[in-house]
Amino acid sequence: MNETVILKLGGSVITDKSGECAIDHARLHEVAEVLAARPAARLVLVHGAGSCGHPEARRYRINDGLTRENVPGVHQTHAAVSSLNAAVVGALRDAGVEAIGIHPFDLGVAEDGRLVSFETRHIAEMTEHGIVPVLHGDVVMDLLRGSCIVSGDQLVTRLAVALASRRVGLATDVPGVLADGAVVPRIDRSTAESLAIGGSARTDVTGGMQGKIRELLALADAGTDAHIFHISKLGQFLDGTEHGGTIVTKRGRP
Template identity: 60%
Template sequence: MTESILVKLGGSVVTDKSGECKVDEARLAAIADELASRPDVRFVVVHGAGSCGHPEAKRHHLDKGLNQNNKAGIFITHNAVRNLNDAVIKALRARGVEAVGIHPLDACIANNGRLISFESGPVELLMQHGIVPVLHGDVVMDRKRGACIVSGDQLIAALPSRIRIDRIGLATDVAGVLSDGDVVPVITPETADILDIRQSDNTDVTGGMKGKISELLALAEEGTESAIFHISRLGDFLDGRDHGGTVVKGSHKQN
């Protein structure tokens, strides 16, 4: 059976998060090479917004909801992340990977910041035909707040219950989840509370590493493990080798 792998590219991987929407073209090309070299794998790619979206969302206070004064922020923020999505797709297609963008603003509805509707049918069908859907963190309409920001990590948490995903890997700019400078090899609900997981110093309206771990733990409790590793170890993860990162698992009682 053809393996289906979800690859999440952190915003700090595809952009310089300290700048204003500066795309890392060289890194995108290297990522595209890795995916292109494995034509027998079905991929779905999700990427963060990085410096292309977080500053705009913060500037327009979309993390607080929609009001009469910040309506323009929906277009401005979505346009920023859509441009980044275009750059990711361009890099993939330049290496021969058939890829197409899926925008959560078009496909999702939230309620009080959490997804309640996700039209995932096109994602599943694209993968079945060997086309790589590329999703991203985005502004979406929210029944309670008017609008909210849905992170790439929340999309990751939503996908396995809707389509078949065999493995999930999150490529970041660090070696994994760190505690006192060392990689934590395994995180479970029992160990997560005692870890000192610090927030990013850069603008992030989706919760940083703490938000990421929260989403992944919920996913693990439903039976889907995930791995967090440095982007330089993407090939190791894709090939099932040791990636030197962190594995997020469900509670011990379920293992």
């Protein structure tokens, strides 16, 4: 039986983060063609919000908790990310991929910014039948704050553990984690301490590259490596060949 692959498309890959919900439809269709060419892959797809969600979450200060003034931001943020999700699913289906969008707002409950409940049994069942679930970073209700933003990166780690996936990839707009302009081929907890990893240069309420590394180190501790690579190397990652990016792994693992 094929192994389930968890693939994350960064928000900066499929949107222009300098605009507001500026979706890169051409890039989406390129990605869809790569995935359609590999129909045997059991895939769960997660995408970031990019410019569809981050501006709204920042404007309404969703991560700071709910008040009478910012309650409308829950709808505005969710609507923005849902519109991007619809575009991703549409591109996949146009290419012949049996994709269905799934909204974390409907499934998850958080406490102080971390998911404490998230249903995944139906996601596992979907992959058994050749359906590609497409999830995204989203606003969810939070037992302490009222609301919070759950990043696509947090979803990746949650799904990888729940579905026992050992293949996790994050496609980005850079060739990997960079230090002094060069790709860092391998990161574990010891090397991460010595790296000066910047956050997103544009609006990002979920922590940019620093947030990714934190999530993926926790996943590595649980025994699953994660690969960070440029979107142009998506086919190589799916085929299990060299992608020239970064592997986040457990300390001491060769």
